[in-house]
Amino acid sequence: EKLQAWENLGQSTGLNIRKPEDLSREVIQIQQREITLKEENYALSSRVRSLERSQSTLLAEMTQQSSKITEEQNKREAQESLVRRLQRRVLLLTKERNGMRAILESYDSELAPSEYSPQLAKRLKEAEEVLQRTQNHNMDMEAQLTKAQEEMGVLKQQLQTVELELETAKKQQVSAADGCSSATKEEVNILRQKIEDLEKERQRLEEQNNILEMRLERHNLQGDYDPVKTRVVHLKMNPTAAAKQQRQQDVEELREEVTRLRELVRSLQDGGAVGLLQGGSYITTPSLNLSLPPSEEVLDLRKQMESSKLTNQRLKEVFQKKIQEFRTVCYVLTGYQIDITLENQYRLTSVYSEHMEDSLLFKKGSNGSMQLMETEFSKTLGEMVALHLHHQKSIPAFLSAVTLDLFSRQTTV
Template sequence: MEQRFALGMTPDNTKVMRIMGEFHDFMSAAKENSMQQSSHISAIPFSLPSDDDHKQSTALQVSNVLSKVKLKQLESNHSSSEKLLIQRTVNLESKIKELEMEKQILHERCSKYQVQVTDLTQQSIDLSDKVKDLEQTKHEEILKWEESAMEIQRLKQQNEQKFAMQTQMLNERINDLMSQKLTMEKEEQLFEINQAELCSQVEQYKSQAQAAYQLQAKYDEKTNQVLQAEHTIHELKMRLENVQEAENMAHILKQDMNRLRQLEIDVSHLSRENSNLKLNQENCALLKEQLIAANTKLQRLEEKCNEIPKIVAENEALKEKLNKTQNATTANVDDNVSLLQNHSSFNAKLEKEIETLKEQLATSKSRSLEDRKNAAEYEIKFTEQTEAISSLKAQLIRLKKRASLFAYERDSIRSLLQTYDAELTMTSHTTQLNKRLDNMTSVNKKLHDRIVELELESQRHVEDTLRHKLQVKQMQLGGSLSSGQKQEEMSISSVLEEKSNEVLALKEKITSFETERTNLMEKIANLEAWIEQRNLNGDYNPDKTKVLHFTMNPADLAHQQSKRDITELKEQNAKLQLKLRQLEEGHEVSMSEIEFSKEAKTKLNAAELKNQRLKEVFSKKIQEFRQVCYSLMGFQVVCSSDGKFKLLSMYADSETDCLEFEVKSSGEIELLETEYTKTLTDLISLHLHHQNSIPMFLSALTVNLFGQQTMMAD
């Protein structure tokens, strides 16, 4: 119980809790002292006789001494609690004085406001005096004009015969002016009637303007949706371009396949030519050897006819040499046959891969045709949507222009209405201020009364607690049981908790009253600022001042013009509403198109996945094909987008030593001039200009480069 109460304490109640803790410590110490004294007394060996009466008298004396000590401590605690109460009362009195000072300040402000109100009333009286002076001056001027009119009439009477026609014209003009006066008076009456109508129309116009703003917001949302649709269409276009690129890649792959077929044919021709050349070379070598042998034989026969045995020996040696050469030629033929067999197996594998690639190309063609059809449909829909969007943009520009005109006219009408509101009668705010000040004073009085009540209640609670403590101590001194003491201590702690809670509640109420006071002060400041603003705007008291309206007032003309503007604005508003309805209907159609575009997106995603897979397959196959070509032919082929190809030999010294070929539209292949080709003029002139054979040129170049590398290795 003591720990729970300590959590709910405030800084003002710490001393009370300290007193309670000291009280409990004192009680426990008193118990221990009484027990020690009783044990000590029982331990002392008395020489007196051990009678019961003597024991009772000693126990009473000890209890009386303890009770006196406890009473002294209670008195000290009571004095400390009284000091705390005095401090609290002093604090409360200081707070009450502060509130009274604030109340005096508020009264002073109210007196200032009353002085301002009196000044304003004097200003209004001065203005009314000025208006009266102006009326007197106008009356004097009217009298002067009447006197001048009398003089003119006298002159007219004298000159009636001479100016009869002129007088008739003047009379007609006077009649017209009178009729105009009557019409103006009627118009004034109509103006007053129309003014009320204008107010109602302005309210309607405001509601219509709010509806227009809402419609404009809806239109903005729809435009955002249209922009999103445009974005999706743009994405679809990009995907179509990707599909077209895939088609171009497929077309390039087809061309590469055709070129591969031609290369295979060229390879077969080259292999045949190589075999024929090898046979011819062997035959030529044999014929040369035979000629040399025949010449040597003839020379030897002519020179040395006598050396027949030597010639026979030489013939035998030549026969052995011939046998060796024949054996070498047969071995070369066997090697060539094995190479041809390997080449035929590799060609069979290539043909199988080409067939699979053809099948994949056929499937990709069918898919690309479907994608083209879908793309054509999307393009048609896109053109329709672009046309609708362009029309919507044109309408939007028109609506923006009209909205700007609408805002300009609205601002002009607001300015006119503000002038009319300035001319209308307005209630004075001095009575409201007085009422609010009275309310403030009543609230302050209630606060003061409530604080006094709270102080009295706190004093009562403190007195009750002290009485209760004294009763508890008397019960303890009278020899009450330990269980009863614990219960009473619990009850005391509960009472103290209740009192502390009540004190906290009172403090919260005081803080709430202070916040209310600050809010009221802010309201007073706002009212002061508002009064100053109204004074600057030309506010007046309708009970003391009157407003005069002149005939042929520009405000009347402005009022008529505002009527015309309002009618035009109503017509424009109706047109805008119709256009917005049309736009909403068009937007419903666009929503269906957006749903269709979503379906198309799913289809395109599927098509893109298929194309990506095909691209991956094609890229893998192309890489395998390039690696095989590089390992077999000895050249690395690099394609470019301009129909150009770079060939880099396996035996090249550097990457810059490459050949560039260009494929023309007719299908011919030309070698482009580079710095590396300038070093190969002999091979180019022999194989390209004379023989017109690119494969021979490439094979000769590989042989040359291979020979250079082998020479370097040796």
């Protein structure tokens, strides 16, 4: 049975296996072939990496040579432009010389014989000086032209050398690419596929990271905090509210006193006499149509009225100063300048606005809620309005998002 099994094994595998030694020999040969194939695979992988490094080096050299070619071409164009300008200048000088010569000849032909000799000598001297200056200038121009032509020749030679080096690099790259076998190309394709898969995975992780950062920023803008680490303290007695209430009471008392003093002064101006009784009440008597000087009580009342006016003026100045200070602090802290356009309508202008007309308009409803009015600037914020106002119902989040968007635009520019 064992012999029959060995014979069946040899027939099924197609190998000459008749005894265990034959099987061991075949296994050893297969292992040797496997080792040989692994060595060939390693050699091919090393060759692929070497060729890729050579290709990267050649690409870098080709890019460098291309930039050099562009730079040399720009220099050559600049030199050619300089040569053309110098040639035009020489042509203009030649025309100017011919014109001056014609003017001198016409002028000398009109002179009398007695004036010809001294005038001719003077003109000859001036012409010699002009000629000398022109010759010096021409020599300078010719020297510059020769120098420019020499530089252009050197640049042409450098350009030809760079073009030859570029062609050689391209040929080396083509020959190196042709030397790769089909197995090497397949392995390179597999590696490229792996690189593409890793790049896609990296992009997916970056997008997920950006989404998580946006969520974290959104939570921070909504005022989230850790209740374990953060404790919120609410003031039972608010100093600001108490100061406002006290100031309002002082204003009301001053207004009542001013009203009472105005009525008293008006009664005095109408011609009545005022007497102070023991009970502290005032009695008005009919006028006697006498031009009497004002009494001390009237003068005191006038002084009190002027003092009240001065106090009111000072209070107005203090109020205006505090209001302006409060608006400045709001503008610095929130980044928005708040203006009252109409009753229950408020215009908000961001400190980072690109244009003066870029503003938001809010209207206060009867129930105290604020509604965003449509403006040219708010039309461009459709996504933010839909997300923060319609979906999240948060005006502070909307204003913060607008501030961040405008700030990012300015920092990007």
